[in-house]
Amino acid sequence: DTEVTQTPKHLVMGMTNKKSLKCEQHMGHRAMYWYKQKAKKPPELMFVYSYEKLSINESVPSRFSPECPNSSLLNLHLHALQPEDSALYLCASSQVEGGGAKNIQYFGAGTRLSVL
Amino acid sequence: LAKTTQPISMDSYEGQEVNITCSHNNIATNDYITWYQQFPSQGPRFIIQGYKTKVTNEVASLFIPADRKSSTLSLPRVSLSDTAVYYCLVEAAGNKLTFGGGTRVLVKP
Numbered sequence: 001d002t003e004v005t006q007t008p009k010h011l012v013m014g015m016t017n018k019k020s021l022k023c024e025q026h027m028g029h030r031a032m033y034w035y036k037q038k039a040k041k042p043p044e045l046m047f048v049y050s051y052e053k054l055s056i057n058e059s060v061p062s063r064f065s066p067e068c069p070n071s072s073l074l075n076l077h078l079h080a081l082q083p084e085d086s087a088l089y090l091c092a093s094s095q096v097e098g099g100g101a102k103n104i105q106y107f108g109a110g111t112r113l114s115v116l
Numbered sequence: 117l118a119k120t121t122q123p124i125s126m127d128s129y130e131g132q133e134v135n136i137t138c139s140h141n142n143i144a145t146n147d148y149i150t151w152y153q154q155f156p157s158q159g160p161r162f163i164i165q166g167y168k169t170k171v172t173n174e175v176a177s178l179f180i181p182a183d184r185k186s187s188t189l190s191l192p193r194v195s196l197s198d199t200a201v202y203y204c205l206v207e208a209a210g211n212k213l214t215f216g217g218g219t220r221v222l223v224k225p
Binding site: 048105 | 146147148152158159160161203212213217
């Protein structure tokens with residue numbers, strides 16, 4: 001099973017709403033990632049969790065708050081977003097963090113977020 | 117600053133070989149180079165990974181020169197279903213994971 005499951009697939013929210021994106025994997029991977037992807041652009045790394053601890057935060061605004069409750073789950077809590085935050089949010093996992101041979105990332109299908 | 121660059125787009129015809137080169141001038145010493153394929157409204161999907169010289173699997177080959185400042189993904193005998201965006205991913209010195217800008221490959225009948 002090489003599946004990374006993201007929910008919801010689509011989300012529309014107002015600028016005052018609070019919502020959460022969820023990601024789940026059961027491959028025993030110890031690194032999990034959040035990416036943001038705008039149309040016709042490559043994915044941009046937001047956060048990396050390694051062994052359930054936040055390892056990398058790529059200077060993401062505090063209105064995005066990641067959480068890793070256990071080794072299989074990754075959440076992204078959203079609050080007071082701006083219209084320019086509308087994008088495809090991708091979750092990925094890999095055996096370990098880093099650029100080595102075990103860092104093949106498996107991606108979910110993403111959550112398409114629209115902020116009104 | 118690390119820079120990972122790819123051609124923006126490439127057209128091909130069914131049955132031809134497609135070669136896409138990614139330049140990564142600041143790749144970390146121990147980092148592997150990984151290529152992904154992405155279809156619209158889907159997440160990227162792993163194609164192939166390599167460290168040096170040549171790697172081949174059932175769908176592609178990856179050529180990496182000795183200086184490792186570039187890599188070339190080779191897709192043999194493409195079909196219409198290979199129309200997608202292809203990304204290289206490297207970890208630059210400083211541990212920053214960086215995708216290339218992506219190459220849109222259009223395979224024509």
